[in-house]
Each structure stands twice: as C-alpha cells, then as structure tokens.
Amino acid sequence: MVIFNRKKMNTIKDIYDSLEKVMDPEIPVLNVLEMGMITDVQQDEKGIHIKMIPTFSACPAISVIKQQISDTVSKDLQLPVDVTVDPAIQWNSNRLTETAKDKLRGFGIAAPPIHHGEINADMLLHVTCPHCGSDNTFMRSPFGATLCRAMHFCRQCGMMFEQFKPLT
Amino acid sequence: MENLIKELVTKMADDALILGHRNSEWTGLGPIMEEDIAFSSMAQDKIGHAWALYRILQEMGDGQDPDQFAFLRAESEYKCCHLTEMPIGTYEFSLMRHFLFDHAETVRYNSLLESGFVPLQQLAKKVKGELKYHTLHADAWVIQLGKGGAVSHAKMQAALDSCFPLACGIFEPGPDDAGLRDIYPGEKVLQERWIDNIYPVLTKAALNIPENVAPAYGGRYGQHTPYLHALLEEMGEVFRQDPAAAW
Numbered sequence: 001m002v003i004f005n006r007k008k009m010n011t012i013k014d015i016y017d018s019l020e021k022v023m024d025p026e027i028p029v030l031n032v033l034e035m036g037m038i039t040d041v042q043q044d045e046k047g048i049h050i051k052m053i054p055t056f057s058a059c060p061a062i063s064v065i066k067q068q069i070s071d072t073v074s075k076d077l078q079l080p081v082d083v084t085v086d087p088a089i090q091w092n093s094n095r096l097t098e099t100a101k102d103k104l105r106g107f108g109i110a111a112p113p114i115h116h117g118e119i120n121a122d123m124l125l126h127v128t129c130p131h132c133g134s135d136n137t138f139m140r141s142p143f144g145a146t147l148c149r150a151m152h153f154c155r156q157c158g159m160m161f162e163q164f165k166p167l168t
Numbered sequence: 169m170e171n172l173i174k175e176l177v178t179k180m181a182d183d184a185l186i187l188g189h190r191n192s193e194w195t196g197l198g199p200i201m202e203e204d205i206a207f208s209s210m211a212q213d214k215i216g217h218a219w220a221l222y223r224i225l226q227e228m229g230d231g232q233d234p235d236q237f238a239f240l241r242a243e244s245e246y247k248c249c250h251l252t253e254m255p256i257g258t259y260e261f262s263l264m265r266h267f268l269f270d271h272a273e274t275v276r277y278n279s280l281l282e283s284g285f286v287p288l289q290q291l292a293k294k295v296k297g298e299l300k301y302h303t304l305h306a307d308a309w310v311i312q313l314g315k316g317g318a319v320s321h322a323k324m325q326a327a328l329d330s331c332f333p334l335a336c337g338i339f340e341p342g343p344d345d346a347g348l349r350d351i352y353p354g355e356k357v358l359q360e361r362w363i364d365n366i367y368p369v370l371t372k373a374a375l376n377i378p379e380n381v382a383p384a385y386g387g388r389y390g391q392h393t394p395y396l397h398a399l400l401e402e403m404g405e406v407f408r409q410d411p412a413a414a415w
Contacts (some may be wrong), residue, residue, distance in 0.1 A: 056213070059218020142304050
C-alpha cells in the first residue's frame with residue numbers, strides 16, 4: 001500500500017505566495033511584497049527565516065506586521081518562522097512596485113515618483129491629483145495621517161489628497 | 169574607544185527622546201491642525217530614532233533594554249542638551265528649536281554616512297531621508313513667518329535670540345572628539361557645517377544670528393536645567409509603576 005502522507009516539500013515560491021496575503025495595516029490594499037518590505041527569504045532545517053524592513057524607522061505598525069508575517073507563513077507552510085528587521089538595507093520609496101503604485105492611486109493616494117537619491121521640490125509641489133488627474137496642486141503639509149504620507153491640495157477639483165512620500 | 173562611542177550614541181539618543189517628548193506636547197494644541205499633526209509626526213520620528221540608537225547601545229554588549237534605559241536612569245545619567253529640555257513655550261519658540269535642532273541632526277547624520285562604526289552608518293542612511301521632511305517643514309515656516317510682517321518678524325527674531333545659545337549647546341565638545349575621528353568629525357566641525365546650512369535660510373527669513381552668545385553647555389556631562397527633572401517624572405510615571413510589564 002502506498003502511503004500518501006509524505007510531507008509536502010515547500011519551495012521558496014510557496015513562501016512568497018504566502019507573503020502576498022500579508023497586507024500593510026496602514027495601507028490595506030498593499031501587501032508586504034508590493035511595499036518592498038521583504039529583503040530576504042531563506043529556509044533551512046530549523047524553519048523559515050524572513051528579513052524585512054520598515055518604511056519609516058518609527059513606523060508603529062512594525063511589530064504588527066512582523067507578527068502577521070510570522071502567523072500567516074507558519075500557518076500556510078506548517079513550519080516555524082522567524083522574522084527579523086534587516087539593518088543592512090534601508091527602505092526607500094523606489095522599492096514600491098508599479099503594481100503597488102497603481103493600487104495606491106486606486107485607493108486615492110498619490111504615488112511617489114522614482115527618485116535618484118535626492119528629493120527635490122518638484123516631487124512635492126506638483127503632485128498629480130489621484131481624484132481628477134490635474135497637476136495644479138500644492139503640498140499643504142509634509143506630515144499627514146501616517147509618517148509615510150503627506151497632505152496635498154488640488155486647485156482643480158478643490159479636494160485634499162494624500163501622497164505616499166518619496167523617501168530616499 | 170568603545171566608551172567614547174557609547175557616549176556619542178547616548179547623547180544623540182537622549183536628545184531625540186527628550187525633544188520627541190517635547191514635540192508630543194503639541195498634540196492637540198497646535199495653532200492650526202497641520203502644525204498639530206506635524207509636531208506629533210516629528211515626535212514619532214524622534215522617538216523612533218531614539219529607540220534605534222538605544223538598540224545600538226544594547227547590541228554593543230552589557231547594554232540594557234531600550235525602555236529600561238530610556239525611563240529608569242538617574243537624571244545625571246541623561247546626556248541631552250539644554251535646548252531639548254526647555255518647555256514648549258510659544259509656537260515660535262518650538263518652531264525655532266525644531267529648525268535649529270533638525271539642521272544640526274542633518275549635518276550630524278550626513279557625516280555619519282561615512283562613519284567607521286557600521287551600526288551608526290546604517291542608521292544614518294535611514295534617518296537622513298526622514299530628516300529631509302523635518303527641515304523642509306522648518307524652513308518653509310521660518311521663511312514664511314520671518315517675512316510675515318513686523319509682529320511676526322519680531323517674534324521670530326526673539327525666538328532665534330533665545331534659542332540660539334541653547335542650540336550652540338548641541339555642539340558641546342565631547343571628552344575626546346579627536347579620539348572618535350574615524351566615527352564622526354567632532355562637534356566643532358559639525359557646528360561649522362550647521363551654521364553654513366542655517367545661514368541661507370535665516371537670510372531669506374530676514375533674521376539675524378545673535379553675536380557673542382554664551383553656549384548652553386553642561387547637558388552632555390549630566391548637568392541639566394530644572395525642566396528636565398519635571399519632564400522625566402512625567403515621562404516615566406506610568407512605566408515606573410510596573411517596569412516589568414509587557415506592552
């Protein structure tokens with residue numbers, strides 16, 4: 001008789017598939033991969049080791065995100081998971097994937113433009129309005145509802161909107 | 169060498185913790201909603217930087233848990249400068265303090281991008297980008313209010329006159345800055361770079377740096393203003409009730 005309970009072999013891809021289900025608590029339309037928060041995924045005899053980075057160093061969601069990664073991946077793959085913050089890599093806004101930026105706009109938040117190591121005034125002063133598409137906008141404050149968002153105002157449609165800040 | 173690095177990291181962390189606490193006192197009290205949010209956000213950033221620095225100390229060995237270290241030391245063991253200890257006062261005082269302090273942080277962290285001490289060098293890469301928004305915010309308001317008519321200008325000049333000697337205390341020389349030359353360029357060099365950075369903004373705001381000031385020294389060696397005592401009492405009040413509690 002053939003025994004079919006052979007343990008299913010996980011692949012790194014299975015771990016990534018599981019990570020796709022872990023959403024950012026402050027921007028619930030984006031998962032941690034789209035946010036560019038995952039820097040390394042390894043598996044060995046002890047279990048799964050995931051390295052991640054916060055967007056801002058004081059991000060209050062960091063422990064929640066670590067816990068959600070650990071809970072989700074260990075449930076899906078039935079293996080112990082440890083999640084650590086990677087000190088060697090710093091998050092910057094170029095790590096957001098194109099899919100992430102599309103989803104942000106759909107969520108009503110302007111996406112940060114690609115930068116080349118410096119943030120200049122143009123990136124902040126005339127951000128395209130996610131509601132009407134106008135560039136006739138100005139930054140009301142570099143600080144908003146969360147550390148990663150700034151507040152802008154659109155002169156065209158008269159609406160406030162938020163931008164995910166470009167960060168170097 | 170290791171003790172000198174610890175001194176450096178401790179004073180940076182304590183500055184961030186204490187000013188972060190002061191900034192948080194604007195929550196709910198800002199003159200307009202955007203400023204309320206801005207000072208609250210900057211408070212959050214500062215506490216985050218303090219936490220990262222306390223973690224570096226902890227990982228240097230024989231270090232304490234960041235929360236315990238932040239809340240349970242004797243007052244004389246804090247190494248923050250007097251600028252950070254002062255009560256929030258008027259909005260223009262807090263704004264000017266934030267302007268002078270965040271430009272000082274910017275030159276400090278920029279210099280640490282080349283530090284021979286890897287944990288500080290890695291942290292500097294992260295903090296530098298965040299500080300950009302602090303100086304952007306400070307510069308915009310300092311220029312706007314400096315040029316905002318006679319009353320506004322006079323208030324901003326008075327704020328600069330009272331903050332500047334305190335801010336010079338940020339750069340109180342360490343016990344052996346020369347011994348840290350591979351870690352950072354030393355307080356004297358940072359102060360020169362700081363003046364180079366703030367001068368053009370103050371010029372645009374038509375504000376004059378006061379001359380012949382006596383820098384407010386002492387904080388780096390544990391001598392503090394009476395305001396720190398009251399702040400520490402309040403900040404640690406809940407924590408001290410049960411230092412072993414899990415949050």
